Amino acid sequence: MTTAKDDPVSVRISRALAERIIAGAIEPGTRLRQDHIAEEFGASHVPVREAFRLLEAQGLVVSEPRRGVRVAGFSLEEVREVAEMRAALEVLALRQAGPHLTKAILAEAEAISKAGDKASDVQAWEEANRAFHRLIISPCGMPRLLKTIDDLHSASARFLFSGWRAEWEAPTDRDHMAILAALRGGEIETAASVLARHVRWSGQEPGNRR
Amino acid sequence: MTTAKDDPVSVRISRALAERIIAGAIEPGTRLRQDHIAEEFGASHVPVREAFRLLEAQGLVVSEPRRGVRVAGFSLEEVREVAEMRAALEVLALRQAGPHLTKAILAEAEAISKAGDKASDVQAWEEANRAFHRLIISPCGMPRLLKTIDDLHSASARFLFSGWRAEWEAPTDRDHMAILAALRGGEIETAASVLARHVRWSGQEPGNRR
DNA sequence: ATAACACAGATTATCTATAATTTCTCGCAA
DNA sequence: TTGCGAGAAATTATAGATAATCTGTGTTAT
Numbered sequence: 248m249t250t251a252k253d254d255p256v257s258v259r260i261s262r263a264l265a266e267r268i269i270a271g272a273i274e275p276g277t278r279l280r281q282d283h284i285a286e287e288f289g290a291s292h293v294p295v296r297e298a299f300r301l302l303e304a305q306g307l308v309v310s311e312p313r314r315g316v317r318v319a320g321f322s323l324e325e326v327r328e329v330a331e332m333r334a335a336l337e338v339l340a341l342r343q344a345g346p347h348l349t350k351a352i353l354a355e356a357e358a359i360s361k362a363g364d365k366a367s368d369v370q371a372w373e374e375a376n377r378a379f380h381r382l383i384i385s386p387c388g389m390p391r392l393l394k395t396i397d398d399l400h401s402a403s404a405r406f407l408f409s410g411w412r413a414e415w416e417a418p419t420d421r422d423h424m425a426i427l428a429a430l431r432g433g434e435i436e437t438a439a440s441v442l443a444r445h446v447r448w449s450g451q452e453p454g455n456r457r
Numbered sequence: 458m459t460t461a462k463d464d465p466v467s468v469r470i471s472r473a474l475a476e477r478i479i480a481g482a483i484e485p486g487t488r489l490r491q492d493h494i495a496e497e498f499g500a501s502h503v504p505v506r507e508a509f510r511l512l513e514a515q516g517l518v519v520s521e522p523r524r525g526v527r528v529a530g531f532s533l534e535e536v537r538e539v540a541e542m543r544a545a546l547e548v549l550a551l552r553q554a555g556p557h558l559t560k561a562i563l564a565e566a567e568a569i570s571k572a573g574d575k576a577s578d579v580q581a582w583e584e585a586n587r588a589f590h591r592l593i594i595s596p597c598g599m600p601r602l603l604k605t606i607d608d609l610h611s612a613s614a615r616f617l618f619s620g621w622r623a624e625w626e627a628p629t630d631r632d633h634m635a636i637l638a639a640l641r642g643g644e645i646e647t648a649a650s651v652l653a654r655h656v657r658w659s660g661q662e663p664g665n666r667r
Numbered sequence: 668a669t670a671a672c673a674c675a676g677a678t679t680a681t682c683t684a685t686a687a688t689t690t691c692t693c694g695c696a697a
Numbered sequence: 698t699t700g701c702g703a704g705a706a707a708t709t710a711t712a713g714a715t716a717a718t719c720t721g722t723g724t725t726a727t
Contacts, residue, residue, distance in 0.1 A: 254522055255522060255523075255708095255709070255710090256709080256710070257709090257710095280678090280679070280680090281679080281680075282678095282679075282680090290710075290711085291710060291711045291712070292680085292681095292711095293503055293506075293709090293710065293711075294709080294710065294711095296503075296507060296680090296681085297506060297507065297510055300507055300510040300511060300514070301510060301514075303514075304510070304511075304513075304514035306601060312464050312465060312680095313465075313679095313680065313681080313716095313717060313718070314679090314680080314717095314718070314719090315679070315680065324598070325601070328599040328600075328601055328602060329601065331549055331553075331599075331602075332546065332549065332599075332601070332602055332605070335545045335546060335548070335549045336542065336545060336546070338545070339541055339542065339545045343541075388534070389538040389541075389542075390538075391516060391535070391538055391539065391542070392538060392541075392542055395542070395605065465680095465681070465682095466681080466682075467681090490706095490707070490708090491707080491708075492706095492707070492708090500682080500683085501682060501683050501684075502683095502708085503681085503682065503683080504681080504682070506708090506709085522708095523688090523689060523690070523707095523708065523709075524689090524690070524691090524707090524708080525707070525708065
């Protein structure tokens, strides 16, 4: 995938752990013990510590001083918090990106969204969803904003995987299409408000969604 | 101050460096060499590396793999970006905090703002300003949001110190008072829109401000 | 007899010291 | 002036030592 082979061991470890945490392979609250992880990755504990700091910055683990790190738990309040933050920031990004959106970008976004509708599992759908959101806000030219949104998206994904694990069917993303339609018509504010509602809604409990 | 004596060396180093960078004591673009810093703090370079990661998460330094870290530069676009993000997020926080704001909190906020107006130097004013903003949004009950805003505030402060270093006079903060008045009247949306404009304005070039 | 407290062993995080790979710089030649 | 190469410096990773925390067991008091 995106595995650059020659970047520091710490970020490689960080990525591997992030994937597991997001996918729900490690229970929230689990203590991550650096010696064990170091042994698993055939490394020493110093790069592992650095990986922990990276994960902490993404909000995937919490560090208790002198007591190690644990996989961050996510209560319903936290999920709502992340959804609200995403809504606020993605709206900002979309407003700035609006004028720079080309027909080609919108066409690609539509293709991605349709591919997502045909996804057979949650993971594929989430990947498409993430790509869609990322694509339409990328031209905003605000790197810090994009990185923050990315981290928030990871947190959202955790929630998604935890709730829809067992049975799941690909929902057709009407919202995505509505957003694209508004953007094509140059109605950026309309697109932004649909996006805000869409993102906030994604932070609801699975049972309360449809 | 807030110097907990017994927290890890890495965070102590991180805090010290953060202060210097924010205050403008280190020029943007300067390379931070871990050996030198380790020697200065009487530590080894491993905790220094961890401190670097913390600073990187706050956006105060940028890390080029295998080439060390440099103090992050801030162009006008980046400053504007930070201001826009702060505006979006502080508005969100204020909306959530609104219902939980007590008369006592608002009174304290007013006192802080007035103290800021009488500040004799930029640093004191900035401290008061930060405290004011933090105080009125704290009751939102969203820790992740508050932390993100805090980091953005640090970036803003860098800009402030770099621009107003030479001559400076304390501006009377009418906006703060307007926000408090609106909050006292229960008009949260009014307060939010004033706050948004206030924060966005703070991201303007010093020359274009008054 | 049960529960609370305390001590000891073991585990784990944190830090120092040392080695190896990579990048940068300076000098020299074409 | 440009390109190559060797030496130097700095980052990255490893191994070992230190200090703090957690757990389990035994003792004491109620």
